[in-house]
Amino acid sequence: MSFVIKFYRKAYREYFEAYKWYEERQPGLGDRFENSVKKLIDAIDKHPLIFANKAYDTREGKTEDFPYLVVYKIYPKKNVIYITSIFHTSRNPKKKYRK
Numbered sequence: 678m679s680f681v682i683k684f685y686r687k688a689y690r691e692y693f694e695a696y697k698w699y700e701e702r703q704p705g706l707g708d709r710f711e712n713s714v715k716k717l718i719d720a721i722d723k724h725p726l727i728f729a730n731k732a733y734d735t736r737e738g739k740t741e742d743f744p745y746l747v748v749y750k751i752y753p754k755k756n757v758i759y760i761t762s763i764f765h766t767s768r769n770p771k772k773k774y775r776k
Contacts, residue, residue, distance in 0.1 A: 679722060679723075680722055680725060680751070680756055680757060680758045681756060681757045681758070682718060682721075682722060682757075682758050682760065683757055683758070683759050683760070684759070684760045685759060685760065685761050685762075687762070688748075688760045688761055688762050688763050689760075691762060691763040691764070692714065692763040695710060695745065695763060695765070696710055696711055699743075709742070710740075710743050710745075713740040713741050713742055713743050713745075714740055714743075714745070714747060714763065716740075716741065717738050717739075717740050717741075717747050718747060718760070720738065721736075721738060721747065721749060721758060722758065725749075725751050725758055726751075731748075733750075734750060735748050735749065735750050735761060736748070736749055736750075736751070737749070737764075739766075744765060744766040744767065745763055745764060745765055745766065746762070746763075746764045746766060747760060747762075747763060747764075748760070748761050748762040748763075748764055749761060
């Protein structure tokens, strides 16, 4: 079953800012980051329960090659997965959950 993937505004901003940061450091690195996030989101879409349930009914998966988590909530009745955060793992872990 395929879900509709939606981003919270703040999560989209985190995603864009990380992309921009990597791209400024090295042309093409932002694209590699974007592909890593997209690959993880595709895996979440296909198997949303693959990652453990964490605080506030969220789940999180780690990107390949980059220190980021994709934090998300599943709403099966609405057939929606909300990406709540694109979270750098060096940040305070308490800040990755949106209630």
